[in-house]
Amino acid sequence: MSEYDLVIRGGTIADGTGGALIDGDIGIKDGRIAAIGAGLSAGRDEIDATGRIVTPGFVDVHTHYDGQAIWGEELSPSSAHGVTTAVMGNCGVGFAPCRKADQDMLINVMEGVEDIPGVVMAEGLPWDWETFPEYLDRVDAGKRDIDVAAYLPHSPLRVYAMGERGARREAANEDDLKKMRALTKEAIEAGAIGFATSRLSIHKTADGGSIPTFDADVEELKAICGGMTDAGAGTFQVVLDAFVGWDKEYGVIDEVVKACGRPATFTLASGNEGPPRWRAVLDMIAASNARGGQVTAQVMPRPIGLIAGLELTVHPFVLCPSWAKIATLPLAEKVAAMRDPSLRAALLSEEFGEGHPFNALARNWEWMFPLNNPPDYSPPKSMSMADQARARGCTPQEVAYERLLATDGKGLFLAALGNFENASLASAHEMLAHPDCVPALGDGGAHYGAICDASYSTFLLQHYVREGRDGGFGLSEAVHMLSAKAARAVGLNDRGVLKVGAKADINVIDMDRLKLHLPEIVHDLPAGGRRLHQRATGYDATIVAGEIIRRFDESTGARPGRLVRGTS
DSSP, X not given: OOSEEEEEEEEEEOOSSSOOOEEEEEEEETTEEEEEESSOOOEEEEEEOTTOEEEEOEEESOOOTTTHHHHOSOOTTGGGGTEEEEEEOGGGOOSOSOOGGGHHHHHHHHHHHHOOOHHHHHHHOOOOOOSHHHHHHHHHHSOBSSEEEEEEEHHHHHHHHHTHHHHTTOOOOHHHHHHHHHHHHHHHHHTOOEEEEEOOXXXXXXXXXXXXXXTOOHHHHHHHHHHHHHHTOOEEEEEOOGGGOHHHHHHHHHHHHHHHOOOEEEEOOOOSSSOOTHHHHHHHHHHHHHTTOXXXXXXXXXXXXXXXXXXXXXXXXXTSGGGGGTTTSOHHHHHHHHTSHHHHHHHHHOOOOSOOHHHHGGGOGGGEEEEOSSOOSSOOGGGSHHHHHHHHTSOHHHHHHHXXXXXXXXXXXXXXXXXXXXXXXXXXXXXXXXXTEEEOOOOTTSOTTTXXXXXHHHHIIIIIIISOGGGXXXXXXXXXXXXXXXXXXXXXXXXXXXXXXXXXXXEEEOTTTOEEOOOXXXXXXXXXXXXXXXXXXXXXXXXXXXXXXEETTEEOOOOOBOBOOSOO
């Protein structure tokens, strides 16, 4: 009988601690790492890792798989990019707690904030829960490829506790606060890893209204996070509204952390232009932590932005009045109509009408770039629609229109909304290198028709490590960021490091072959819904709890993923 169920033999091991690389074997038994060393005895199954790097499974602390974890078994794109643990419930949106009468309202919120079609949620979710513990039980009962952990989301919590008053964003009274605090304690004790909220002004419902949590009073946040204090566990996750100024908004974190004594994590990015305000935020974090807090910032390793295209949620002409005439046509018929001179003239001359704030972002010409195959997420500024237009003596609309016609309507655009300061990722690099920042914001499971950033782990390894661009990172440092550092930021201390006794979540990666493919549209959601997916080449194996879930960039069908209940 073999001593090990699986041996990964002869790889270069980056163990997740940030320490020196070592060459050796890893033996796995009963879902855990049983040995690390040279010349281990034969395993029942073996992976030849010669010339490959061996890493811990990556941890994405910012996803929205709250629905996909119910209706699907593969949490892709994340699992296709070495992620073995995904944290959902971010931004305060989700599906529990929820009374039957409030289901449509939560669908409206999730459709608006996270671009998940309402019909997908209506048909894909069984809604056989009411409380958050019951929702966790439903997740726990499912099968999936990777592990998930969940925050208690603020929007459903507020509506559950306050009814219509919560949806209308009325102030919570003392009874409301006591109820939400008790429900939070209950959720943490049932396995939630924290509480999440959003204060971002552009987070809107599908009908354009503000979400229930927008501009919630700090006293409400302190009371809810007091439920984490009562339970003795949990992390506070928040998306702050940087549009009103970091000096005001960061104070929310300071107040809540001081009141509840729990860790906090939030989204941080640079602007594309103007002064680097993010440096002052790093100083604020350092000051909070010097006072005894535990605050981390989540940073996207590439531009924060949207993917625009005729088959997607947003594109440069989606809110033009004349677009409504062809909006429902099949793609080929849309493109044929766009070749008509009269429609072309109308679309090129019309201003955008009213619509969801995200739609307007598809005309940020100065920071809108073609996205080709292979995709370049750090393109030269000269490739922007505005720069191309200036060079050619035409309008940005004309440049975008011609690209759509030249690609038969299939051409994609990257609208870089932030994190691309002065057309460089040097600022993102500086933030990622900071001790209080972690790579994150993959948003897997959401923004199905506009964002596909769950591939950021592959991008970080390819762009910063192998190619050494925008400052570069060493392999050991990058793997530490993607695994142990990210896991510790949200209290998941039982994963992210390769050591004897640890859970056997592991990647075997061919760095020479590692590359991203162009995002593609797939129709695999409930009710035939479409989503963006992005594949990678170079993952020889991804292993969860000792089982190989992906081999040579394809799913094996194994489903060892579990719900992570609570922090460790």
